[in-house]
Amino acid sequence: MTAGTKTLTLLRHAKSGWDDPALRDYDRGLNAKGKRAAALIGGQLRKTPDAFDHVVASPAVRVVETLEQVEVGYGRTLAPRFDRRIYLASAVTLLDIVHETPAEATHILLVGHNPGLEDLAMLLVPASDEPLRVALEAKYPTATIAELSFEGAWGDLAAGSARLTRFVRPRDLDPALGPDED
Structure with missing residues (x-):
């Protein structure tokens, strides 16, 4: 370990778009604003000193x-491992997936959906009046990254054991990508 x-x-x-009412929720793609926001967040992730050594996604x-x-x-190419359990998963299911991470991995990127991701971040990061935690608690918009760090093995990650080290919303990088109904 x-x-x-x-x-x-x-x-x-x-x-994502809601243009085609015949599409299943699972099959909805991104709208133009979503594509811009995701590329911008990718540029923000490029500033991360450590590359992701494990990527798992819905x-x-x-x-x-x-x-x-x-x-x-x-x-860079991210080469995700797709896991159907992430689609609309609860925080508990997402934490189970994190616990399954190979021991040698040091930086995971987990890509999924709300409310599960927000609930997971809120579960792992103790409540406080720190500005990042307050922003997380207020809203976790689409294309937003929350970066958490902790000491120990993946299997030891538990409620209240992580620190929120970064919380970046697309609107923080480009105000035109700001709120409508995230």
Whole structure:
């Protein structure tokens, strides 16, 4: 079991379209704003000193398209492992998936959906009045990243054991990508 500092980056899929009412929720793709936001967040992730050594994602179309756009900004291929359990998963299921991470991995990117991702971040990061935690608690918009760090093995990650080290919303990078109904 490998201990030491671990980083978990949570990425909510970018804004998807509702243009085709005949499409199943699972099959909805990104809209133009979502594509721009995902590429911009990819550029933000490029500034991360450590590359992701494990990427796991929901196979829903909007997540796959988010990753394609993130790669444009990130400048590298992410090579995710798709896991159907992530589609609309609860925080508990997402934590189970994190616990299954190979011990040698030090930086995971988990890409999925709300409310599960937000609930997972809220579960892992103790309540406080720190500005990042307050922003997380207020809203976890589409294409937003929450970066958490903790000490220990992936299987030891538990409620209240992580620190929120970064919380970046698309509107933080480009105000035109700001709120409508995230």
